[in-house]
Amino acid sequence: MAIRMKHLLLLSAWLVLATWGKAQTVPSPEEHFGFFMGEDYHLANYTETEAYFKKLAQTDRVRLVDIGETEEGRRQYMLIVSSPANMDNLSEYKAISTRLAYAEGIDDKEARRLASAAKAVVWIDGGLHSTEMVGTHQLIEIAYRLASGTDAETLHILDNVIVLLTHANPDGQELVANWYMRHKDPKKRAMNIPRLYQKYIGHDNNRDFYINNMKESGNMSRQLFLEWMPQIMYNHHQSAPAGAVVAGPPYTDPFNYNIDPLVMAGIDALGASMLNRLTAEGKPGFTRLKGSPFSTWYNGGLRTTTYFHNIVGLLTEIIGSPTPMRIPVVPNRLVPNGNTPNPVTPQAWHFKQSVDYSVSLNYAVLDYAARHREQVLYNSYTMGRNAIEKGSRDHWQLTPRNIDLIQANYDADLEAGTVKRDGENSSSRIPYSYYEAVFADPAKRDARAYILPADQRDFPTAVKFINALIKSGIFVHKATAGFTVDGKAYPEGSYIVKTDQAFRAHIIDMFEPQDYPNDFAYPGGPPIRPYDVAGWTLAYQMGIAFDRVLDGIDGPFERLPHGVPESPPAQRIADTKHGYLISANVNDAFIVVNDLLKTGVDVYRIPEALGDMPAGSFYVGPSGTAILKQAMLSLGLKATPVQRAPASAIKIKPARIALFDVYGGSMPSGWVRWMLEQYHFSFNLIFPQEIEAGNLKTKYDVILFIESGIPPYPGGRYGRTMPDAAELPAEYHHMIGNLSTRKSIQPLREFLEQGGSILTTGSSTRLAYHLGLPVKDALVHKTDGNDVPLGSEQFYVPGSVLRVKVNPDTDATWGMAVYADVIFNNSPVFHLRPEARSAGIEALAWFDTDKPLRSGWAWGQHHLEDGIAAFKAPVGKGHLYAYGPHITYRAQSHGTFKLLFNALYRQE
Structure with missing residues (x-):
């Protein structure tokens, strides 16, 4: 019997290996692409990669899933990789993964049963930032290894894990790879691409994941948060801090206090697995904790949004380039410590080394998931259950401000003599009543x-x-x-x-x-x-x-049905011979207004409030009824019939809009480009050469400078080295150049004096100083009788939400409420000089309190009180609009979109 059992086991093992052997027929990357992944001076484009993914999908370990269209119209793919047996039951395992994650209607016993029966789901992506080509090429290499490998570790992973390999930016890979490879001479190959590697927003495609404006973001969010709910996700990036090879988990503080602590524990555990594997394989240079700047505070990134969905999100930033490089000498990186336990020494570095590191890191993550399959699945349920319980009862969040309040209340009572110090260390001897006064206060729940x-x-x-x-x-x-x-x-x-x-x-x-x-x-x-x-x-x-x-x-x-977007309630109106009013309060009113103007329908603005309609509302005659009715059905707009056309109505026409951009692309400009398209504004891009050539008013009515563009450039953002025209295709020659103070200010001044409008935001508001307007920097202090900018120790607001008061009595702010929340990132703030009023300068928004912070961090915020956040200044026949805060921030700040849109029409 023992001999027979032995033969049966051998036969079973042989059958398994024979079955797995089918996967070995897949061509290697070198056979398909003509070079190995990580070969110096070589990059694969997306067309070639897509074809390779389709070849991999012919095996029984791989399924190719089309997750949606990209912004440039390509198909975005995700490879699902697992054992053939698991592939036959994917729908069952997906259902268990999502059921555990949502944790509804499941008790602990059932959760453990499901975790025992299911497979861990791990997401690995690459290519989000397309000049970071290590990510794309490691994705190809790991797909091949998993599809073809017959070693014991790979087979164990495939038996226990469902791997989601997701290409994060197909458009960018095509652009960057083709651009880099266009030179026959490898030594001339470079990454100086002419435009953003995501159609609109480039690097900011990793800042879009809580709003999902871009198609690619929406495609991936659907897979992450609606379809699969992986327990672990791994987001590949580059580059590491100088002197390291790769930065990874665990990350530096602070972490967001809303995140479940099991997420943080999972990050630590997987970080240990990564470090352990690299060290065991003789791959030094992994840095973590304070060895890199990456934290777990922010929501909105591909990795970070997952934290708020109980997914253990991993980020690595690795060095590497198809053009060989060197690891520099950074002395403080060479001493082993807790941040960098195994330093790398200065040396030459090749692309393949980075791909090899990335594959090892992938295996570290997958091996962990395979070994701890039930635990990671059950933890997903535990975190979901914890969240449901917190939302079902009174709960007080441990926030820094509330914790500081405990100490502040105790210190105040000490000073007042109403309490005596208990022990030498007051912070450890504070009576419980002070904690309870904050964290049992019903109002603070x-x-x-x-x-x-x-x-x-x-x-x-x-x-x-x-x-x-x-x-x-x-x-x-x-x-x-x-x-x-x-x-x-x-x-x-x-x-x-x-x-x-x-x-x-x-x-x-x-x-x-x-x-x-x-x-x-x-x-x-x-x-x-x-x-x-x-x-x-x-x-x-x-x-x-x-x-x-x-x-x-x-x-x-x-x-509501889960995952199904809502539409505004459809509205209907009766026909009228006298026309309709549309409220200026509603952003989508600008969509229908632009559609009406493009079809030749007359549109007017009403400069004063009429009944429930605020100043700036739109009047449309009866000829616009058909378009209005369609907008009311699709956009949910309300149109109010009137008995007569308003006597004060001002006819408007579309402005000829120019949006400033630069060679290589500006992300803030790209966001606005997307916004203008969504709201149906027509516009042209304008580059430095055209501005400096002058004669602008013959072509444009409004020029938009979003966040920068006006010299001098902060941090060298647009002071980049421009490529030689001889090295560029002719179609990009008009983009070359940076605005210069000497050549650009006079054409812009002439444009304004001739009746044009210029709208500036952020650092581009320095145009006001170039024009000699009677405004000055509000964030200064006096030193020896001179105005000196406040240092960061005195004033610091790094990307936070502040509240401003809005002037309702001007056309620039039509449709705005009296107060608005704005994104402020160490933004310009102004004071008007005494002669500003006589010069016709209007304050549009200002800080009317010494505590304007709404969300984030504002050190020294009292310096903002009475500072002007935005103003409008006449220059000749035209106007300069200066908005210090980011009124179009990443196309998220809908509450301030009107400050842009109101400036984009001409009045007759």
Whole structure:
């Protein structure tokens, strides 16, 4: 019997190997591309990669999934790789993965049974930032290894893990690879691409994942948060800090307090697995913790948004280039320590070394998932269950501000003599009552739900906010009838977002202010810059009206179909002979206005309020009825019939718009390019050569400078070295050059004097100084009688949401509320000189308090009080608009879009 059993086991093993052997027929990358992945001076483009993925999909380990269209019209693919047996049951394993993640209707016993029966799901991507070509080529290499490998480790991984290999930016790979490879001489190959490697936003495609404006972001978010819910995701990037090979987990503080601690524990565990594997393989140079600047605070990146969905998100930043490079001498990287336990020495470095490191890191992650399959699956359920429980009861979040309040209250009582110090160390001897006064205060509880009233100023934009949540896997309810909560009545169609759901952390992060801790290099020293921004609360940015509900609520609510975006409620109007009014409060009004103007329908603006219509609302005659009716159905716009045309109506025409851009592409400009297309504005791009050639008013009415473009350039953003025209195709010659102060200011001045308008935001507002306008920097202090800019130790606001008061009595702010939330990133702030009033300069927005912070971090914010955030200045027959804050920030700040749109029409 023992001999027979032995023969059966041998036969079984032989059959398994025979079955796996089918996978070895797949061609290697070298056979397909003509070079190996990581060969110096060689890059694969997306056309070749897509063809290779389709070859891999012919094996029984690989399935090719089309996850959607890119912004340039290519197909974006995800490879699903696992054992043949697992591939036969993918739908079952996907259902278990999502069921555990949502954690609804499951008890602990059932969760453990499901975790035991399921396979871990791991996401690995590459190519998001397309000049970071290590990511793309490691994706090709790992796909081949998993599709063809017959070693014991690979087979164990495939038996226990479902791997999602996702190409993050097909358009960028095609552009960058073709550009780099266009020279026959390898020594001439370079990455100086002429435009952004994502059609609109380039590097900022990794800042789009809580709003999902771009098609690629939406495609990937659907797979991550609606379709698969992987337990682990790995996001490949480059480059590492100088003197290291790769930066990885665990990351530096602070981490976002909304994230479940099991996510952080998982990051630590996987970071240890990565470091262990590289060290064991003799691959030095892994740095972590304070060895790199990468944190887990920000939401919105491909990796970081996953944290708020209970996914263990991993990021590595690795060196590498198809053009060979060197690891530089960085002495403080050469001493082994906790940040860099195994330093790399200075040396020559080749592309393949980076690809090999990346493959090893992939295997470290996959091996961990295979070995700890049940644990990572069960932890997904545990985090979802924890979130549901927090949203079902009173809960107080441990935020820095509330914790500081404990100490502040105790210190105040010590000073007042109402309490005596207990022990030498006051911070460890504070009575419990001080903790309880903050963290048992009913008013400081977390919200159990958020209500978005259907009768708010701009409900179509509120629907866009709701859709951002829906695309991120959030469950949303909608009122089927009117209801009342805490004495306030809400109409039918209002939205309710309850927090008793698995992705509660993401909900809180989208509605509530971020409380970034004071973070300094040392007491009294300079602030440590956050990796991205410190505050971003999307509901604030979008200008959404909502109410926080602190107790559980129910009512005539229906839960919307999961993952299905909402449309604003269709509106209808009766025909009229006298025309219609459209409220200036609604951003989408500009879409229909632009459509009407393009078809020749007359449109007017009303300079004063009429009944419920605010100043700046649009009047459209009866000839526009058909287009209006269509917009009311598709956009949810309301049009109010009138008995007569308003006497004060001012006829408008589309302005001829020029949007400034540069060789290589400007991300802020690219975001606005996308916005203008979404709102149906026609425009042209304008580059330095055309500006400096002058005669601008014959072609344009408005020129837009978004965040920069006016010299001198902060941090060298546009001071990049331009390629030689002889090295460029003729189609890119018009892009070459940077604006110069000597050559550009006079043509811009002439454009204004002849009746043109220039709109500037951020650092481009320095044009006001070049023009000699009577304004000055507000963020200064006096030293020896001179104005000196405030140092970062005195004033520092790194990407946060601040509140400004808005001047409602000017056409630039039509449709705006009295207060607006703006993104402020150490932005310009002004004071008007005494002669500014007589010069006709209007303040459009200003800080009317010494505490304008709404979300993020604002050190020394009292310096902002009475500072002008935005103004409008006449220059000859034209006007300069200067907006210090980022009114078009990453196409997220819908609450301030009108400050741009209002300037994009001509009045007759």
